[in-house]
Each structure stands twice: as C-alpha cells, then as structure tokens.
Amino acid sequence: MKKTIGYWLSATWLAIVAFLAIFGQWLPLWDWEEPDYDNIGQTPFTSWKHPLGTDGNGIDIFSGLVQGARITMLIALVSVILGGAIGSALGITAAYFRGKFDAFMNIAFSVVLSIPNLVLSLSLVSILAYSDEDNPTTDTRRIMVLILSLTIVIIPILGRIARATALQWANREFVTASKSMGTRNLRIVRDHLLPNVAPAIIAIAFLAVGVVIIAEGSLAVLGVGVPNGKSWGSQLAGAIIDIEFYPQSVYVPALFIAATVIAVNYFGDYFRRSLDRRESKI
Amino acid sequence: MTTLLNIARRLISVIVVLLLATFLLSCLVFLLPGDPAEIMAPVGAAEFIDVIREDAGLDKGPIGYYFNWLGDLLRGDLGSYYLGTAETPVADRVVDAIPASLQLIFYTQILSLLIAIPLGLIAAYRENSRLDKVINSSLFTLASFPGFALGLILILVIGVNLAWLPPVGYVPFSESVSEHFRYMVLPVITLSAGLTATYTRLLRADVIGTLKEDFVTMASSKGISNSRILWRHVLRPSSSTLLTSAALNMGALIGGTVVIETIFVIPGLGSELAYAIGARQVVALQTLVALIAIAYVLFNTVTDVVTTFVDPRTRERRN
Helix, strand or coil: CCCCHHHHHHHHHHHHHHHHHHHHHHCCCCCCCCCCCCCCCCCCCCCCCCCCCECCCCCEHHHHHHHHHHHHHHHHHHHHHHHHHHHHHHHHHHHHHCHHHHHHHHHHHHHHHCCCHHHHHHHHHHHHCCCCCCCCCCHHHHHHHHHHHHHHHHHHHHHHHHHHHHHHHHCCHHHHHHHHCCCCHHHHHHHHHHHHHHHHHHHHHHHHHHHHHHHHHHHHHCCCCCCCCCCHHHHHHHHHHHCCCCCHHHHHHHHHHHHHHHHHHHHHHHHHHHHHHHHHHC | CHHHHHHHHHHHHHHHHHHHHHHHHHHHHHHCCCCHHHHHCCCCCHHHHHHHHHHHCHHHHHHHHHHHHHHHHHCCCCCEEECCCCEEEHHHHHHHHHHHHHHHHHHHHHHHHHHHHHHHHHHHHCCCCHHHHHHHHHHHHHHHCCHHHHHHHHHHHHHHHCCCCCCCCCCCCCCCHHHHHHHHHHHHHHHHHHHHHHHHHHHHHHHHHHHCCHHHHHHHHCCCCHHHHHHHHHHHHHCHHHHHHHHHHHHHHHHHHHHHHHHCCCCCHHHHHHHHHHCCCHHHHHHHHHHHHHHHHHHHHHHHHHHHHHCHHHHHHHC
C-alpha cells in the first residue's frame, strides 16, 4: 500500500517518543525533579536551557515529558501486550473449540464490556490502589495496579476481535485437512490459525495503545492515576490548576499526548486498511 | 414468532450479563486494602463504623452483601453517602445529576449529526477528490485527539485567551437559557469531535453505495439538480447505518462524559462518580458504576431490537 505523508509523520513521531523513553535518561537534560527557581513559568522556545519552557514550580517541561514517556509507554505497552496475549489466547481457543467454552468466553467478554472502559478502569484503580493514612501505598504499587486494571480492560477488546477473526479461518479447507490428518490441536492453532489471525490483532493492538494512553491521561485528570507527575497524564493533570497563569504546562503535555495517540491510531488504521485490501484480493 | 423468541433469548442473556457484572462490581468493595465500613465512616467517628457496616449489609459477606444491595436497588434504594452526621441518599444526588449528563449527551448527538450529514454527503459525492481526502484526514486527526486534551486546549484558547465563552461551569436550563447554552458550547464541541468523524465515515460509505443505484441515474437524467438529488433522494436510503450507530453511541457517550464533566466542572453523573471516589464512598461508587453499566447495556439492547424490527435486512443477516 502507498505510504502517505501521514505514515512517515506518524512513524517519525513514534520513533522520537520511543527514543526519548528508552535513552532519555542518558540525555544531557535538566533534572526533571529539580525546580529551577530562577526561571519559573518560562515560555517554550525561548531558551536552550529549557527548550519547552518550565511550569509554575520551575520544573522543566521537556524533562518531565521524557520522564513521563518512560512510564506512560511502559503502562501502554505492558497492558496491551499482556492483555493482547491473554485476549487472543482466549479468543482463538474459543473460536477453535466452540461449544461450552466459547459460550462461557462470550459471556465473560460481554460482562467486562458491559461497563464503559474508562468507568471500569476508574473503579478498579480507585479501589485496588486505595490509600489513606492507615493504608499507605507506593507509587510503584499504583503503577502496577494501573497496568493490571488496563490489562483487564484490554483483554475483552482484543479477545473479541481474535475470536471473530479466528471464526472466519477455523472452518477453511486447510484447517479441516490438517484435522483429518490427525494434527494435534495446539499445532493447528499455532501453525494455521495464529499466522492468519495475527495481522488483525496487531492492527487493533495499535488502536488499543491509543485507548490505554487516553485512559492513563483521563484517570490522572480524575485524580486516580500515577501520582507526582511521573507520567504524561499525571504531568498534565497536576498543571490544570495553573492553566490561566502557565498555559504551557498544560498545552505542551496535551499536544504531546495527542500527537502520540494520533500516530498510533494512524498505524492501526493503516494496518487495517492494508489488511482489508489483502483480504479482498483473496 | 422466531423474532419474539430471539428477543426473549437476548433479554435473558442481557440479564445474566448484568447480574454477573453487578456481582463482580460488588465484590470489588471487599478487595479494598482495608475495612470498607471504616474507610467510608466520617473522619473521627469510630462509633458509626458498626452502624454503617450493618446499614450497607457489609456484615453479611460478599454474597449476602450483593443480594442485599440488589434487593435495595430493585426497590429504588441506591444506598447512602456516609458523610458528616446525616446519611445522604445516593438516589437524591443521582436525580440531580442526571439532567446535566443527558443534556450533554443530547446536544453532542445533535451537533455531531448536523456536522456529519453535510460532510458525509459532500465527501461521498466528490469521492477520492482532494476535498474528500482533506475531510477524511482532518476528521481522523480530530477524532484521535484525546477528549481531555481537546477540552483543555479549547478552555485555554477560547475560554481564557480569547474569552469568547466561559471556560468552565454549568448553568441549568431553567435558570437562563442563553447562559445554559453558552456554558455548554465547549464541552459539547469536545465530545462531538470523535462522533462526527465516525458518523461522517459511515454516511460517506453508504452514500457512495446509494449513488451507484439506478434511481439516482434516473433522477439525474431527468435533470434534477445535484444538491436536490443528494438531500432528497440519496440521504434517506443511506442513513440507516448512521442512525443505528447514533443510537449505539448513546451508551458510549455515557462513559465519555465522565472526564469531560470533570474538566468542565459540570455537575453530572461523571462528576458524581469523581465525588464518590474523592469522598471514599465505595458503596455509592459501586452503585453509580452499576447504574452506568445498566443504562449502557439496556440502551444498546433496545437499539438492536428496534433496528431488527425497523430494518428486516438486519433480521435476516442475524439469523
């Protein structure tokens, strides 16, 4: 399929984000936890010291975004890979065996999907990572709970897709042929179903990364996300109160998050379209 | 007869799903890393802990608690907020919160459809032209913008910098109609961005199909103007997918309003949810989430059943 400008823009942006998330800690940047009291609320693009400006506490916004990229990408990738693996395993198995297991999985997915995904992750995080003076919790625990909750949200989304796609392939001739030759079930699923179902799952997984990044930001805005400005959403949420006085501390992270979500959505959409094209040729 | 049987079967599966979902939600209360009654009790009011435990049915164990909660729910008792000296019924606050959320959802649907219908028609009419591509890619970008990011940027640019509209807040319809709408503009635009893109795409695809029909060729050979053909002859037969999707999105919007209400300080169900979390009222939180899930599932089911009746083609396909 033709690669458009949008494709290259999205690819470049995701490469930058990945680079910052992985190698950001070794870049010669201002320490993100160290406020620069001489330059509070500096506007972006006015000095080399703070390229994207500073917020109302003198925290370097770019260093914050580099730190946030690490946590946000960790949350997004772990929950999508984990949720995708569990969801596809369940979905493909259900589609292959049908019967009672399939009916059970169908109900289980419907139960989780009956609660809008943001509301579900909101209630899971606020209860599982509950903290007060008597029940203190650490930042690491909160991040773990966040990943767990978002994984639960992702499982049925990708599980449904995996099941529906696997159903289309489970009755094709080559699967029946393989079965009649006495091939073991695991091998049929691995060699015949998985390679055909994987492209559809990967396309939706990109969209799921976008869903998780949005959920992470939304949860932070609602006050139950990652604490202390350690993720993108958390950095943004902490600055909302300053929106009138230091607007850059809100719009810079907001545009960063938006650009990343747009890029992953573009890739998801691109893969899905090229998949449709491939299938229409068969 | 088979239709009725199908509807009955669907209804049973919906009830099973909702019972399971609400049961799992009520189990969450017991997963708190502490005693739920102690967490909900007002600060420094240890004598209320036992009262609360009994009132909410927390002393009966997870299963007993669930049936107690469910029985109350079916009788219209949504539980209480245990704050201060008096218990506030959750139902009272929910009734106050519903109008704002419904208004937000309703206006969002109207605005999205008003924008999507002309855009979808023109994009389909000029299929693969530069205009079509511009509409498609700008809507895609707008739809991918996270709601909170778009909302905050609108608040910043239109509410604070340009000061054209009040940045945040809510005025009830009954108090002042013009003020009500002035406050609603920004949140409604924020929520509409994603929907407009979805609707335009759906309508565009269907209109492209309809434009190939013989009756369109017939109409244009009769010399009817293009805009009249599009609006009078093409729009109606192309709009069934769009309307179904609009109805299905009512449910999705209930979830989408949660963050937008918080950002724009609108006293709806979403803000109510945030309030319950902030006030550590886990039983109220459970009830609110359950209500949202019930509304969401029932709405989707009703839409599905109604479209089956209205459009026999979907009935065939489903069987």
